[in-house]
Amino acid sequence: MDHRTGTFGYVGMLLFSLFAVLPVARSLEIIDIKGPSVVVNGSTSQIVLDCDYDITDYDKSGLVVKWHFNRQTFPIYQWIPTKEPQDLGILKGRLNLKYEVSEDQFSKHRALAIVNPTTDLTGEYTCSISSFESEAFKRKSLIVYAPAEDLSMTYSKPSEDSVVVTCRAGGIFPAPNIAIFRSSSSSKEFIESAKVESQLHPEYGYYNISIEIEVSDYDLDSETMFECVLTIPGTEYRVQEKILYFPGHLTTPATEEVEDVDEEDIDELLEEIEKSENAQNSDEEGDDGKRSPHTAESVSSGERVLSSLSFLSILAGLHLLFLH
Template sequence: MLQRSIVFFIVIAWIQTGGLCLPIREEEEPVVIELQNEEMQPTVLDCDYTLNDTDSFLTVKWFRDDKTIYQWIRGSPPAPIPDYKNDIDSSYESSTDPNKRYSSLALINPTIDTTGDYKCVVQTGTETITIHQRVQVIDVRNYTLNLYHNKIHNETQLECKVSNVFPKPTLTITSNDEDVVKVVTNDPQENEDGYFNATTVVAVYDNDDDADSYQCVVSFKGYSKNLTTTETSSSDGSLIDFKLYRLGWFLCYLLAIQIAIF
């Protein structure tokens, strides 16, 4: 019985250390690309590996969402897949080491479609190394963000709307005195271009006459920057809204015209 247990643990240890030639899986930190209007520098994904077998053939392949996008065979020029030739700088040299010269992936001309799960697979005659990396694109270059409100007795209804952002956003409305008590959030909707529009509504019950500040925060998973907009109420509880202010002036203008006519 003791001998069987020893054999069992030896087999388990052998498997865990790659005794069955299983692929080695390594994880890298996610890469965030924020799209800009000006020309952007390439985003380089490194395929960091150490080879035990340097004598046989060496092939490095990159995949995005399990689709091959780039391949390099040691001794040959690197070759992006034709459908991705405008997305990858195949001339980028990541190292002077002949075993790693074109192993990295240099992403150029990024769009929201650049987002995905990337995988670098290194193969020799005796080993396979797999490295996974997540790339997340953020595009807030042409977004709109508005916070609307309507005062009804002691309840204020706040509606925050954001449009034309990527990826899927999370909206949060807060107040300086924690009066937000009820939240209705709709799932973000994806438009035909792949961007998202989202809305969230809250009810605020304010029983004092102090001025209050309300803020809508738009955040994205894995991204440290937020989009924000703020509205402030006056001391008598009425909310300051430039659009309503402008509407009031327009109504006064119409009234003045009517008086002049009659």
């Protein structure tokens, strides 16, 4: 055996034995950020984002826990185990600083306890921990969304052979998605050519959004269902509205002209109605003052028409009287 080979082999075994008996120092590790990813605005009084980490005795010296919002350099929360936790930036005055996630003195204040979360706290949260030995970080997204306050769908006729369908929603956050579908007995189609307008109102913290399409009646079936679907990305929120459209002319009820009626004529008509009702009540009551069983009477179509016209004339006359 070569002398040099034997020497190197001996040294290698010695080094291996040395590292085998020395403890291996682990670095800081964030296991997970626990807590909700989606919250409805105004639905809860407090949410907790817990930065669950694993540390060694080496890391306890100089341990600092920080939280950042949307990757900004300035922290929104800081805790050093030997000091009280601090709320900063957008979370100033909005944290429960007394909240303790555990009894361990090196982890009890690691979590964010956000009081009454609102839509402006939607964003990305970063937990970072550091010590004299190492550092680590982990991120989590949170969406605090506001459902639409209203959702409406209407249509109008700009011409005899076309229709404009409009869907509007307001008071929603964050920026939603909106789409229109049309369906008939045979198919359902997503309309890509629809015009979408979205507007943020910073002073109120919500969006208004609308979608509009114009379609020719010739491209539609005799009966078409339009459907508006509103969603918020990153959430399960989904609402919809439907409207049924029949291609053709947009008609309005016809109005009939009514001749002027004098006040004396109105009084006479009212007296006749009152006498007629009294006579009918007398006929329906027996000798003992009890009502007799009601007997159905056949009325010809001509009599029905005359009765209806008389009643309409009375109503029209009363309406004109009150206008004067």
